[in-house]
Amino acid sequence: MAMYNDKVIDHFMNPHNVGEIEDASGIGTFGSPVCGDMMQMSIKVDDNGIITDAKFKTYGCGSAIASSSIATDMIIGKTCEEALKVTNDDVLRELGGLPSVKVHCSILSEQSIKAAIYDYAQKNGLEFEGLKDFDPNAEDHDESCELSDDEL
């Protein structure tokens, strides 16, 4: 496990917020098992638009699980707009970094946050600035799982 720092190891060995919220305000998934990782994120949003709970389920490698865990920690207590600003880089920073070959594994969490909030927005007729470029079916177009050069 020498390639991972202690915080990453702690988050995949003892992930926070594992599960599925039963009466979720929004639920979204991103990725596919064919590509080696798929995350499901469910959120509970209160009347003030604040995310009061977030839970995840992730099929994927250690980095994907650690990123999912920390991403749920990061969005609890934030408004949807604030949560939509959480990027892959923020997740990486919060984790204290991942080995370069694993950086792509953290993209999953950023996209899953968006997918869950998108579902919440759809169900409640809301629009969020942070979702204007979000394509909920993006992963369906990526059958090849190939990463672009700059991701690698």
Place this chain on the structure above:
Amino acid sequence: MEERRQVYLDYSATTPVKQEVADEMIPYFTQNYGNASSIYSVGAVAKDALEKARGQVASLINAEPSEIIFTSGGTESDNWALIAMARKLKNKGRHIITSAIEHHAVLHTCQYLAKNEGFDITYVGVNSDGIVDPAEVEAAVRPDTILISIMFVNNEVGSIQPVEEIGAVAKKHGILFHTDAVQAAGNVPIDVKKIQADMLSLSAHKIYGPKGCGCLYVRRGVILPTYIHGGAQENKKRAGTENIPAIVGFGKAAEIAQRDFDRHVSHVKSLRDHFVERVLAEVPKTHYNGSREHRHPGNANITFEYVEGEAILLYLDFAGICASSGSACSSKSLQPSHVLTALGIPVELIHGSIRFTFGDMTTMEDVDYAVDQIKKIIARLREISSVSEEKGW
């Protein structure tokens, strides 16, 4: 607190050097340090040790000592056999036949020859057991075929290839036959005469010898061009001062592999069979990949559905267990295993595949500990996973 053991189940990656082997090697670092090419007696001691080791390695594969050339390991042997022979025979033809499940030492060398030197490579497939059909090899033969290279035992699923039949096909058509026998040594009987191999690669560190040492068997009468230039060592075939301590270790390891063959095979087989039986019975939604019958006695390759291999390896590591995975995310290249792909296993199942390989130092207690841990780990990762039996893939 629960007992935590260190359980190494990755003997196909490498093996520890046996004490008996290390004991033989040590004097050649400190006392008998002479250069085997020197004329004085310290050099002669090294030369004698070199030739003794050559005999020990030759004996393991039923070859003549003069047919053994020491190299830096299996990878060098594979590169040398393929590249040097392809270049030598390029005016006769530029077609090479290999398989889709070769080790990268052969696969990447073939790709190099195709890309840079204009060779045409046919990669014959395998059945769902991971075994090449000799008839398919024969069907791939063309007038310009110069070389057939098919491995003896696959490193991921342990499938034993019908090398005798493939050797016969090569012989019938007058084509040179090379086999990478790195995983076979010590685990299945190797007789170069029976398999009619022209070249065969071995590695010391897979048979409880040191790393950085191996050999290429080259059948008498086959002229393999020199690959490394700069001296008369190894019958002018491979220049460079011989790594005497490592070669002595390789020789001793080969001697032990031959001497203890039956005991080794029955030991690892009983561990492997117990492991597989327990895992398949006690962990739901698991699959045993590869042939049950024609298989390396110490190899198990298992797919755990709904969980990803790299995560499994990390959890295993935390429990003190070393294994390896065919998952894309556990490889630096991020590509799923080409071997499991060739067996026709769906990619999402490849991501959840783990290879466990057992060796002489493994005990039944180790195996039971590993299975107990695996049960807990798979159950835990399935709790975390977004896919499950109920939800499906």
